[in-house]
Amino acid sequence: MPLAPAITDLEQLREHPALARLLAASVAVEGAKFDRDEMTIYVYRSSIRDACVLLRDDPGCPFNFLSDVTCVDWYPQEPRFEVVYHLLSIPKKERVRLKVRLNSGSPAVESVTPLWPAANFFEREVYDLFGVRFNGHPYLRRLLMPEDWEGHPLRKDYPVEGYR
Amino acid sequence: MAHMNPIASLEPGQDRTMILNMGPQHPSTHGVLRVILEIDGETVVRIMPDIGYLHTGIEKTCEAKFYQQVVPLTDRIDYLCPLTNNLCYVLAVEKLLGLEIPPKAQWMRVLMNELTRINSHLVWLGTHAMDIGALTVFLYCFREREDILRMFEMVSGQRMMTSYFRVGGLALEPPLGFFDYVREFANRFPAKVDEYENLLTGNPIWGMRTKGVARITAEDAIALGASGPTLRGSGVDIDLRRDMPYSGYEKFRFKVPVSQDGDVFARYICRVQELRESIGIVQQALDGMPEGPIKADAPKVVLPDREKMKTQMEALIYHFKIITEGFAVPAGEVYQAVESPRGEMGYYVVSDGTAKPYRVHMRSACLANLQLLSKMCEGRLIADVVAAIGSIDIVLGEIDR
Structure with missing residues (x-):
């Protein structure tokens, strides 16, 4: 089963329902990728909440379930952080992945906790381990590491053994 | 520690309420969960879970290991269903590689995965009932669990940390007599489920402690990210095995209890019925077990047979290269979700084209399910908190990672 090459051309992917929905509402979409049967949509930082509302309340294929929020650190490249949202449509059994790229300065993005309370712990975990801030989060504190911990362990410039 | 937690630092609210710590060493919190309660007499006003006591940085460790070395780490995330975690991880890596898995390996994976589900549900049932005060069930459940652990030991040599699924197939051929042993177990197990149900389902004390307790609506459960039996107990009919099948689940027939x-009783009923459905899948897997190889034909990824290594130069070279350099995985990313006994277990694996994963993230079903606790318990009695914690079936290893 050889791998099909990833499709990254926005024009070719226009038909995908989630992307079509976002483009129709003129949400600022940065790009898209279809790879290994999985759809990824890159959204500009300012429009992540709009994109989530649109997809959640889409009458045709409501992505009503937030599976996961996580982050990938591409240090030393810029934009350094990719915040990754995995949405699931329970009625249609479809998945879509949203991504927001953030620069290393002081990375911050709008929280989606007001849309899905499920994001509460996920975003706290990302804040804890990557240092990405979520504006509008009701209780943005460390989740797993001790409260007085210094640094964000899952960043790539943080050594695996930790600082001693 | 007042600064650590605003609830703990609250002026105990308006003279009436007080703060109570439950855990992290409380036996009913299933490990090292700390629950901070603000109580008014016996009534819970506010509840906040405090986690992280078991955080071991597994996601960070994964980034420093070869792809095949991550498999044993996945066992240690959720120590009650190691094989489900193995499965989810290897499926994600196989999807990244574009590997095709031979049918026998797929069926063995389904078989072992369902046995794992039974194992996990048995531990849940025993400890949940014990929390609420029915001690006997625990002893019955652990009697059957022992048989399942013996099966794990037969195939992998380990009772708990199995690492039996590998990228590209299985670690070993199941030993002689294994299928007979499983079949014998599968034949007598339904009667054992009747036994548990005799102790609990019609029991008036059990009913009083669980019916109408810790209710959650379908809308709240979806919004809070619940999955698995916790979500199905609220009437949402989704099961990834049936709806988004993986590893050949589409070839099996089973019902999804909803x-x-x-309430707590609904979640109990869902899981007990799942025990019966799972043993049905085990029977089907035994009946239809295909013949053939247990590893994919991919010499650069799958370790060669020991025999071949002693006779063939290429096999020896491949073995040496896989062990010392790992195998490169084409760049890309995959989110693979499976239905674990607790809900949607997801592995998000990012590859940058090298032999080590760039990022491995585990979507933990328990972490999301734990967020239901405040919706379930606020305004209810402290004793109901214990029932609620038991009913969402959490494993702290998976929550903290």
């Missing part, structure tokens, strides 16, 4: 009530 209950509308959304």
Whole structure:
């Protein structure tokens, strides 16, 4: 089963329902990728909440379930952080992945906790381990590491053994 | 520690309420969960879970290991269903590689995965009942669990940390007599489920402690990210095995138990029925077990047979290269979700084209399910908190990672 090459051309992917929905509402979409049967949509930082509302309340294929929020650190490249949202449509059994790229300065993005309370712990975990801030989060504190911990362990410039 | 937690630092609210710590060493919190309660007499006003006591940085460790070395780490995330975690991880890596898995390996994976589900549900049932005060069930459940652990030991040599699924197939051929042993177990197990149900389902004390307790609506459960039996107990009919099948689940016939009530009893009923469905899948897997190889034909990824290594130069070279350099995985990313006994277990694996994963993230079903606790318990009695914690079936290893 050889791998099909990833499709990254926005024009070719226009038909995908989630992307079509976002483009129709003129949400600022940065790009898209279809790879290994999985759809990824890159959204500009300012429009992540709009994109989530649109997809959640889409009458045709409501992505009503937030599976996961996580982050990938591409240090030393810029934009350094990719915040990754995995949405699931329970009625249609479809998945879509949203991504927001953030620069290393002081990375911050709008929280989606007001849309899905499920994001509460996920975003706290990302804040804890990557240092990405979520504006509008009701209780943005460390989740797993001790409260007085210094640094964000899952960043790539943080050594695996930790600082001693 | 007042600064650590605003609830703990609250002026105990308006003279009436006080703060109570439950855990992290409380036996009913299933490990090292700390629950901070603000109580007014016996009534819970506010509840906040405090986690992280078991955080071991597994996601960070994964980034420093070769792809095949991550498999044993996945066992240690959720120590009650190691094989489900193995499965989810290897499926994600196989999807990244574009590997095709031979049918026998797929069926063995389904078989072992369902046995794992039974194992996990048995531990849940025993400890949940014990929390609420029915001690006997625990002893019955652990009697059957012992048989399942013996099966794990037969195939992998380990009772708990199995690492039996590998990228590209299985670690070993199942030993002689294994299928007979499983079949014998599968034949007598339904009667054992009747036994548990005799102790609990019709029991009036059990009913009083669980019916109408810790209710959650379908909307709340979806919004809070619940999955698995916790979500199905609230009437949402989704099971990834049936709806988004993986590893050949589409070839098996089973029912997905759903209950509308959304209380502790509904979640109990869903899981007990799942025990019966799982043993049905085990029977089907035994009946239809295909013949053939247990590893994919991919010499650069799958370790060669020991025999071949002693006779063939290429096999020896491949073995040496896989062990010392790992295998490169084409760049890309995959989110693979499976239905674990607790809900949607997801592995998000990012590859940058090298032999080590760039990022491995585990979507933990328990972490999301734990967020239901405040919706379930606020305004109810402290004793109900214990029932609620038991009913969402959490494993702290998976929550903290």
